[in-house]
Every structure is written in C-alpha cells, then in structure tokens.
Amino acid sequence: MRKIIKFMRRNYKIIIPIILLAGVLFGFQIKKVYDQNEEDRLKISIIRYVLKNLHYEPHRIDNEFSETFYDNFLNSLDPSKRYFTQEDIDEFSMYKTLLDNQIKQEDLTFFKLVDNRYKKRIAEAKTYYVDILAKPFDFKEKETFDIDYENRPYREGTEGVKERWRKQLKASVLSSLYDSEELQKNKEKDGEEFEKKSRKDLEKEARESVKNNMERYFEFLDELDHNQSFSIYLNAMTMVFDPHTNYLTPKSKEDFDVGISGTFEGIGARLSREKDYTKVVELISGGPAWKDGKLEAGDIILKVGQGEEEPVDIVGMRLSNAIEYIKGKKGTEVRLTVKKIDGSVEIIPIIRDEVELEETFAKSSTVEMNGNMYGVINLPKFYIDFKEDDKRTAATDMKHEVESLKAQGVKGLVIDLRNNGGGSLSTAIDIAGLFIDKGPVVQVKYRDKSPNVKFDQSEGIVWDGPLVILVNELSASASEILAAAMQDYKRAVIIGSKQTFGKGTVQTLYSLNQAYNYPKPLGDLKVTIQKFYRINGGSTQLRGVSSDIVIPDRYQFMDIGERDQENPLPWDMIEAASYNTWKGYTNYDEVIKQSQKEINKNSYFDLINKNARWLKDIQNDNTVYLNYDDYVKDVDKRDAESKEFDGIKDFKTELQFKSPTYELPLIAVDTILGDKRKNWHKNLAKDIYVDEALKVLEKLKVKSPKLVQN
Known part of the structure; x- marks a missing residue:
C-alpha cells in the first residue's frame, strides 16, 4: 500500500486524466495488430479518442481540420520548399479536405503517398548537391536568394527544385568563403605567420566543406525510420489542436524524461526547430551556456563543431539529430556557429558540463x-x-x-x-x-x-x-x-x-499503451488538459x-x-x-x-x-x-x-x-x-x-x- 500511495503522490498530475479516460476507453476495442499498417492505425485511433475526450478544447474533425493538418504535414517535411515540386503539391491537393475522413477511417493513403514521394525527392536531391558543388561558383553574377520560405512558392519540375538547391548551396559556400577571408585578414592584422591562400583556393575549400556537411545531412535523413516518419504525420495532426499537444515516440519519450529529470549533460540549453533551423529557446540556469553568457535565447545554431574538427552544418537537420551533435560528454568542447538576432554570425566555444542544480535554486x-x-x-x-x-x-x-x-x-x-x-x-x-x-x-x-x-x-x-x-x-x-x-x-x-x-495551459502525458495492451511501446501523447485563469x-x-x-x-x-x-x-x-x-x-x-x-x-x-x-x-x-x-x-x-x-x-x-x-x-x-x-x-x-x-x-x-x- 505504501508503494501505491507513493506512486499516486508522484504521479498525481496524470492520475486524474487517466481516471477521466477510463469510462471513455472502457470497451475501446481494436482487433489484434499483426503488421506495421495496423500499428499505425492503432496509434491514430487511440490518439483521436484521447484528443476528443481529454483535450481542453478539442478541434472538430472537419474540413477546416483537414486543411490545417494538410499544411502542417507538408511544412513539417519540407519547410524550405526544396524537395517537393509544384506538380507534387498539385497531386497532393486533392486530399486537402479529405484528411478528416481518412483520420476517422484510419486510412493511410495520404501519408503513404507523401512519405514515398518525399523519400524519392530526397534521393534526387543527393545527386543535385554533388553536381552543383563539383564546379566553382561565379560570385560576380548579380543574383539574390529569398529565405522567406513560408511565402515563397514551390518550384516547377525537378529543374526548378535543382535551381533552388543551387542558390542555397551557393549561399552556404559564399558564407564559408567570406568567413575564411575574414580569418586571413585578422591573422594578418595580428601579425600571425600563415600560408595565405587565394580566393580561388578558399572557394574550393568552402565547396568541399559544404559538400561534407551535405553528406552528413543526408546520412541523417537516410537513418530516418518509419516510426520517426509517422510521428511527423501524427504531430501534424496534434498541432491542429494546439502547439503543446504532441505525440512522442518511445525514443522521444526517453529524451523527454531526461529533460525533466533535472540532470543535464551538455551545453545546458533548450532547443526547438523553427522551419529549417535549430533555435535556442531557453538557457538552463547553472549550465555551461548560461555561465558563458554568449549564447542567448533567440539565437539560431547554424553549425556544430567538435573542438578543432570541421563543423557540421545543421541547417535543415531534424532537431533530434542536431541535438546529437550538440550534446556530449562533460569536459569536451563544442563550437557553435550561431546567427545572432542582429543578423551577425559568431562562433561560440562551450565546454560541456553538467548543470549544477545549485544554480537552479x-x-x-x-x-x-x-x-x-x-x-x-x-x-x-x-x-x-x-x-x-x-x-x-x-x-x-x-x-x-x-x-x-x-x-x-x-x-x-x-x-x-x-x-x-x-x-x-x-x-x-x-x-x-x-x-x-x-x-x-x-x-x-x-x-x-x-x-x-x-x-x-x-x-x-x-x-x-x-x-x-x-x-x-x-x-x-x-x-x-x-x-x-x-x-x-x-x-x-x-x-x-x-x-x-x-502560456496559460497545462499538459499531461498519456501512454498509448494504457488504452491498448500491445506488446511494443506505442509512444505517449502530451495533451493540453487545463487552462489557467487569473x-x-x-x-x-x-x-x-x-x-x-x-x-x-x-x-x-x-x-x-x-x-x-x-x-x-x-x-x-x-x-x-x-x-x-x-x-x-x-x-x-x-x-x-x-x-x-x-x-x-x-x-x-x-x-x-x-x-x-x-x-x-x-x-x-x-x-x-x-x-x-x-x-x-x-x-x-x-x-x-x-x-x-x-x-x-x-x-x-x-x-x-x-x-x-x-x-x-x-x-x-x-x-x-x-x-x-x-x-x-x-x-x-x-x-x-x-x-x-x-x-x-x-x-x-x-x-x-x-x-x-x-
């Protein structure tokens, strides 16, 4: 009995929602799951029931829901519009008002269509960057690159997409080239001895550096498994309800538990993904970044380097993958190339450490x-x-x-x-x-x-x-x-x-396995259940x-x-x-x-x-x-x-x-x-x-x- 009381005291925040759902999910029966399709449908079914019966302000599953869900999913997969063509979007658009019915029927047609096309476009993009970076760029040509991803259109055909990749890669090489030339100038001012290189040589090095970063980037995309892909789809659905209602894969749940346990080893910062970028949301008091004082909330992390090693470009990288580069063992150095809110770019070296809990008091x-x-x-x-x-x-x-x-x-x-x-x-x-x-x-x-x-x-x-x-x-x-x-x-x-x-809302975690006794972990839903009022x-x-x-x-x-x-x-x-x-x-x-x-x-x-x-x-x-x-x-x-x-x-x-x-x-x-x-x-x-x-x-x-x- 003592253990039960201790458990209830520790978990009182989630006990109430579970009790509330007991009546709703009693008799909630799903046939036995034998394959991946059925597991995916099971997740949709449970999440829909939880959202309908527990969310503070449940959204009607209607055409409005469908349109927002549709936009969320495409934006989550391709926020910078450098994979899908306009022809892809035209084909997808027939589903824009049908996703409400697909969710009710646990129909995976739209997900499979988009997911398969996305993988195809990624495979094509692998050839683009190799071809584009094989030749020197002409930096005398007068042209610009628009980074207003939200409002820019999709490009017509694969040639249009390839042109977008060309400009984005050119911008990356130009930035690297400029940094290298500035570094040489500073060494000259300081009287350092070094082998001065021509712009031609520096441009070649910059292209090689960007190429290496792209190889690492696509390696991460190749490691994207089905659970991660499907979680993007599920979160596109939960985001319709509010920004704090999210589906967590079993792996994401483990990371979430570490994040709230009070034990941090790394730089001591909370990060979020904003379109193609990794953004600093908060510095953890007592952590290395907080002590150093140079990294700030609102900063965008562009590259991550391990000490003296060549930095990795994390623009466009999934947040979970970017975090793998940033976190590390206590005592090791990470160098963050950061875009500050004033538009300047700065390299910030940080020695990883544990967050000292004393400083959070x-x-x-x-x-x-x-x-x-x-x-x-x-x-x-x-x-x-x-x-x-x-x-x-x-x-x-x-x-x-x-x-x-x-x-x-x-x-x-x-x-x-x-x-x-x-x-x-x-x-x-x-x-x-x-x-x-x-x-x-x-x-x-x-x-x-x-x-x-x-x-x-x-x-x-x-x-x-x-x-x-x-x-x-x-x-x-x-x-x-x-x-x-x-x-x-x-x-x-x-x-x-x-x-x-x-933020005037309260969330709780609900394990999908509580609703259905399934042999594998199905993940958790973080769902908004309450609102604060003055x-x-x-x-x-x-x-x-x-x-x-x-x-x-x-x-x-x-x-x-x-x-x-x-x-x-x-x-x-x-x-x-x-x-x-x-x-x-x-x-x-x-x-x-x-x-x-x-x-x-x-x-x-x-x-x-x-x-x-x-x-x-x-x-x-x-x-x-x-x-x-x-x-x-x-x-x-x-x-x-x-x-x-x-x-x-x-x-x-x-x-x-x-x-x-x-x-x-x-x-x-x-x-x-x-x-x-x-x-x-x-x-x-x-x-x-x-x-x-x-x-x-x-x-x-x-x-x-x-x-x-x-």
Whole structure:
C-alpha cells in the first residue's frame, strides 16, 4: 500500500486524466495488430479518442481540420520548399479536405503517398548537391536568394527544385568563403605567420566543406525510420489542436524524461526547430551556456563543431539529430556557429558540463541605495521534487531567503522572474502566500468543468513591505501565475517587458499503451488538459501579464511568445474569484505613473527601443546576396548600423551587491560558491533592469501594519 500511495503522490498530475479516460476507453476495442499498417492505425485511433475526450478544447474533425493538418504535414517535411515540386503539391491537393475522413477511417493513403514521394525527392536531391558543388561558383553574377520560405512558392519540375538547391548551396559556400577571408585578414592584422591562400583556393575549400556537411545531412535523413516518419504525420495532426499537444515516440519519450529529470549533460540549453533551423529557446540556469553568457535565447545554431574538427552544418537537420551533435560528454568542447538576432554570425566555444542544480535554486543579494538596504531574489524555476516530501522546493527556499533578508533589515524586495519558464503550480501558490494573508491565487479549469480556485492556505504574511517583480517575454506559466496574482491584489509592482510569454495551459502525458495492451511501446501523447485563469477572471493564455511599468528591451518586437506559436488556444475570461486588493501602499498608482514617465524620457531606454526595432527589421530582411561584393556590402552595412547601439553594453552602476549573512560562512569554506556569487553580483551592478526595479522599490511606501487591511 505504501508503494501505491507513493506512486499516486508522484504521479498525481496524470492520475486524474487517466481516471477521466477510463469510462471513455472502457470497451475501446481494436482487433489484434499483426503488421506495421495496423500499428499505425492503432496509434491514430487511440490518439483521436484521447484528443476528443481529454483535450481542453478539442478541434472538430472537419474540413477546416483537414486543411490545417494538410499544411502542417507538408511544412513539417519540407519547410524550405526544396524537395517537393509544384506538380507534387498539385497531386497532393486533392486530399486537402479529405484528411478528416481518412483520420476517422484510419486510412493511410495520404501519408503513404507523401512519405514515398518525399523519400524519392530526397534521393534526387543527393545527386543535385554533388553536381552543383563539383564546379566553382561565379560570385560576380548579380543574383539574390529569398529565405522567406513560408511565402515563397514551390518550384516547377525537378529543374526548378535543382535551381533552388543551387542558390542555397551557393549561399552556404559564399558564407564559408567570406568567413575564411575574414580569418586571413585578422591573422594578418595580428601579425600571425600563415600560408595565405587565394580566393580561388578558399572557394574550393568552402565547396568541399559544404559538400561534407551535405553528406552528413543526408546520412541523417537516410537513418530516418518509419516510426520517426509517422510521428511527423501524427504531430501534424496534434498541432491542429494546439502547439503543446504532441505525440512522442518511445525514443522521444526517453529524451523527454531526461529533460525533466533535472540532470543535464551538455551545453545546458533548450532547443526547438523553427522551419529549417535549430533555435535556442531557453538557457538552463547553472549550465555551461548560461555561465558563458554568449549564447542567448533567440539565437539560431547554424553549425556544430567538435573542438578543432570541421563543423557540421545543421541547417535543415531534424532537431533530434542536431541535438546529437550538440550534446556530449562533460569536459569536451563544442563550437557553435550561431546567427545572432542582429543578423551577425559568431562562433561560440562551450565546454560541456553538467548543470549544477545549485544554480537552479533561489538565491538572494542585498544592496545599499541612498542609505537604505534592499533585497534582490533570483528565482530561475518553480522547482519541486514529487518523489521526496522533505526535499527543498522553490517555496521553502523563497521563504528562507525572504526571512533572511527581513532579519537583515531590508526595506524592500525585488523578485527576479526573468527567463523563468515556470514549473510547479503548488510552489507558485505557496510563494504568493508569503506576501498575502490567505486568499485565492489562481483558477484552474478543465474543459466543461467549473473552475477550481486554488487558495493560499498559510496564516499571515511573511513579508509586508514594498515588493517589485521583474519579468520579461520569457517569464512563463507559473511565473505568470505569481506575477498575475501579485498584480491583481496590487501587492507588487510588475516591471519589465510589455507582456510575459503567455502560456496559460497545462499538459499531461498519456501512454498509448494504457488504452491498448500491445506488446511494443506505442509512444505517449502530451495533451493540453487545463487552462489557467487569473483571480480577476482573465486567462494568462496569449496575453500573459502586462507589466505595470514597461521597459523597452531588445526582444520586444521578436516572435517569441505563445501568440507567435502555431494554433495557440485563444484568450478568454471566466468569472472573477472573490478577493480584496491589498491596502498596504500609500502611493502605488503614483509610483507606477511617475516611473513610467521617467523611463519614457530616458535616452538609454530610447536607444534600446531603437535597437529592438532595428533587430526586427533585420529579422524581416529575407534577401541573401549571392554576389560577393554585394554580400560584403550588406555585412558591412549591418556592422556599421550596429555600432550605433554599442553604448547599450556600457551601462553600469556603483551599487555594491552582497550575499546575505547566512551565506557568508558557506562562502568562507567554498571558494567556488564565492566566485559564482561574485560574478552574479558583478552582473547585477551592470543590469539596468535591476537598477530600475530598485528605483521603483525605493519610491514605494507602505502604511503602518496596524493600518493595513487585506
């Protein structure tokens, strides 16, 4: 019995959906599966039932569904439109409104047609790149290459496709050639001795390098097995419902388990596939990339090199295959060729390591400003260990940090939730309880069910002083719940980006083998089952949390939020919970208005705003010049324009950040911890957003505790 209780406590998030489905899938019978076709049909049947009966907002299986499914599948297979011809698309198009019927009938006709054609086009493309790269390119010819894959048309016939490959390969060779020439120039400037090569020789080397990369790329495509191919088809279907509902093959499930276990060995970054590219979504606190500080969310990884070895081009490579190149053993070096959000290309060497869990935990610092001491608490994740009741959690650690800073006499607190992608809902509720005296924190809703209001159950308030919460576009999920609750209660001033990420949904994993006793693992479905709502009734979905005080940042015009995903669930409202705003501030609204005016007049923030618009313009520029001189002019133009924004990096304050007193004895015997804190404090002193948060905190005034009414 003890084992059963422990299992249920550990897996309580998935127990409820399983119980809900029990009635639906009871008697769900499928004839015995004897071959691959029947296994594929079985997966379709189970997934359709799960989506219909469990998804928060199930999509009707109709013509609209069919058209979106159709587009998803073709875009997933050929996002850059360099395989299928227009004639292929014309042939496929007869199925555009028939896929709803095929799914209901578990008909694999469309999948087999497209999958077989895709394999045929891949085989043809293998001959294209060999022929094209066999001869030197003419970089004096005036031509360009359009990388607006979404809006460009498919090409007519195989000759049209081959021409697209020619331009793409020419662009790759030109980029490599330019890098080689720049490397020679830098060696000359530094007085290095080296054998200088002609452009002709460098061009030949560049073609050979691109050829080697293409060989590796097609080797990966050749290793694509049926399960992986069919999973693309299944995910094209689940994506119609929302971007977070996905089918995971047994291998993908293993990778997913490793990703959420808290153990990372590699560079410490979460990646996603965006069209043909591998994009950095998030840096894991404490990981090598996070410590190095050069790789950023939004960066595109173009090539991956193992130390001094020739880098491999991963453009167009499947995410799972790209990750195989990037991850590796602790202590080994990986060199990432990265396209930054300003369009520049940079090589970033990183020594792989384990993510130190200590760095994912809450930590705090004190700082003196104008004669008063304030506290800054950084919370990278809302962590919890469901397996062990006595393990530390984000809530217990936050309480400890707050009480420690309070004992030191700080006059106000800044909680930094920037880049915090979320985590445990229960810890977010408990943390909210540190700053309010009993009351609702969030509303959680299953489809067709009344909302469940989640309350803070703790007695009293641990911190009743001024409170500021710092957020950005990458603050998501549980971060948004905490920020929204503090905003609705008027307990804290929210400062940062225009809005947070906007993920207001909850997912659970459902094993397909739970529905059908099959001898082989069938995979899992990650399905959206709930939606979060603020206590004021508004959803955090899409809109996230709008900051009370908006500070410009370089990501503000970038497509990185939930609203920029494919088929996100909509924003909506439900009835507000019953709550009373906090009455502790004497100048809450005045501080917000005054601080916003000051920020709007700040020339430094005006420069950041201009930089953000410039970055967006670059993101929208889809023209690659294939004439060498035009290519160089374009690079030089961007470099010259970027110099206008060099001053952004120069910001620093004279503020002295220090570790809380409880940490000093630990630092005395742990020099590594001491070095980590020194680096953190140094970065805090150069962080203009922390500086603004402290200025707002300094202005906030609270009433005497006796006059405060909740």
